[in-house]
Structure formats: C-alpha cells, structure tokens
Amino acid sequence: MKKTAVVLPMVSLRTTPNSVMETQERIVDILKKNSLSVTDSRKKILRYFLESDGALAHADIEHQSGTEFDRVTIYRTLQTFVDKGIIHTIPTADNAVRYALCKDDCYAGHHHDDHVHFMCDQCGTTYCLDHITVPGISLPAGFKAQQTDLVVSGICSKCNN
Amino acid sequence: MKKTAVVLPMVSLRTTPNSVMETQERIVDILKKNSLSVTDSRKKILRYFLESDGALAHADIEHQSGTEFDRVTIYRTLQTFVDKGIIHTIPTADNAVRYALCKDDCYAGHHHDDHVHFMCDQCGTTYCLDHITVPGISLPAGFKAQQTDLVVSGICSKCNN
DNA sequence: AATATTTTGCAACATTGTTGCATTGCATTA
C-alpha cells in the first residue's frame, strides 16, 4: 500500500497536435509535458515503449538495455512514469508486472486504463485492447469499486493460424 | 481426470454431504479425494485456507506458520494444490500472487474460477465473489480467449462505514 | 513389519525489488 499521489494539471501524452513528430521529438515532448528532466535513461526507456506493440516487464527492459544503465535506474524510471501517468501496470498471476503506455487521458495520479488486456499464452505478448472497455460489475452490498482490472489470456491473432 | 460425480447441486469444498464434518476430517477428506498423501504441512496449509475468509499470499502463510515448516515446502504445497484444483491464483498488480480455495467444479488441470475477485485497498483482504461471474468479452478478430481474470479493487463492506 | 514411493528440510543459488549516499548530469539564471 505505497502510493505516491502527486497531483498535477492534466496534460496530454502521446500525441501532439498539428504535426507528425519524429519519435525522438515525441519522446522529449512527452517528458517535458510531464515536467520531467530529459535524461538518457528516460529517453531510452520511453523509446522501448513507443517502439513496442506490447507491454514490457522490467526484465524485458533490463535485457534489451544490457549494461547501458543500472537496474535501479530502470525501477525508478518505471515508477516515475507510472506516477506521472505515462505508463500503467497490468496485473498478472505470474509475478511479472508489465507496463504499457497510457492513453492521453491519463495524467499524474489519475489513470484511465479501464480497457481490457490480453496476454498470449503462446508468444507471451501482452496487448492493450484500448477500444474494449471493462464492463461495470455490480458488487455485493457494502462493496465500493474503485478500479477494475480485466485480463484475458489465450491465443493472439499472430499466433492463431 | 477421474472426478467423483457428486450428485447434489453446487457442493462446495467446504462441506460434505450428509454430515457436519469436523474441520480436521474435512481437510483429510480433501487431500485424499485429490490423491494426495496426508502430511502435516498440507493439513496445516489447507487449514489456513479453510479458516480464512479471504485469499492468502505465500508470505501470509510463511508468517503465520513461523518455523513450523520450510519456505520451500510452502511453495511446493501451494503449487501442488493449484495443480490439483484445490486452490486458484488471483492476479494482482503488486507482485504478490494470492491463492484462494476453489469450488467443487475445479479439478486437476481444469480450473473454473470464472468469478470476480475483490481487493480492499484499505484492509488488503482479497475476496472471492463466487456468485458474481465474469462477463464474456468480445475480442478483436483472431484473438481466442482461454481465461478471463477480473479483479475489482476498492473498499470492502467491512471497511465501508 | 518391511518395502516402495513421496514429501520434506537444507543448502545453494537465482531473480526481483528497496534504500542511502556520493557523484554526475540537467535546467535555470546570471
């Protein structure tokens, strides 16, 4: 139950109006819009997310980056991105938390990741099904829902042949 | 997969027909019905689940049991129970997998835990909402669902005053 | 009771995550 609640004004994340930005520019853009100083580690880690179609676990980033930066830096960077609403976590039952980019309407302290996630049992890829929203669940009396996480597992379209 | 066909409707693991069994008897009963040898560790760990109203994490069991048995034994026992369909895992976003008793229609290799789970943000208790089933989710073309995990978090009825 | 089979404890190791602190790098202002 450790939750850093930094409240900042709502800012948009992934897209910038009126231009097709280069990835590198978009990366810097996202960091600056979230009042984060632009460092090598943050740029690299954010790039991994932008260039990946699936979610990433800490270990994925650690393996991809090799010795480029410290493990601790990855942990701290991921936490910072979550706090700012740049990425969100995806619950799993396999002790490997995954992270994925948030959509525009997420901001510091307030995530809007009410979409369905899909984990492929075969290739292991975790997808954000951004356009499939989580249905409302009617709970027993006295229970108050704060957030709903829905993860479907099975075979993804790439593996399904 | 030899499952003894229980005729009575919806018999749960916690009760046995035609008698009010002592907990100890019920524990031995469950183990034997799953072709598991009856050992001290298994009896104790199963008892924790029977006497708990919420789900348990590995650490919960480790702390409760003290030095009674080895950590490794707990890991192996939990895995055995999952394999046999006695307990099921509950996915979380905090890297602390929890386990809860399965209902009767779970057996080795085939879980039927298609019910909603609830995690209280305040007291940390994880509930199985056995009577609330997970709604079907229509996926994009090519995706095939195998299992759906739905976890609601918020405030539970005990904490909600 | 003797034997065959499983389970357990232990040790050793691997992976994952956290914290404090000195050093480095970034951003701001002069």
Next chain:
DNA sequence: TAATGCAATGCAACAATGTTGCAAAATATT
C-alpha cells in the same frame, strides 16, 4: 556561456521472493 542549485544516476549493500538437487524423513502400500 558559465556558474549554480537541484534532480537523477550509479554503486553498494541489503531484503524479499522464488527455484533446484539431493539426502533424510515421513507416508502409503504390500
């Protein structure tokens, strides 16, 4: 652009979690 203040990083040390092989102990079977 250079100086300065603050934030981020690397490193070390540690804690927590999870895995494996193997000998000893417990359980089930005969």
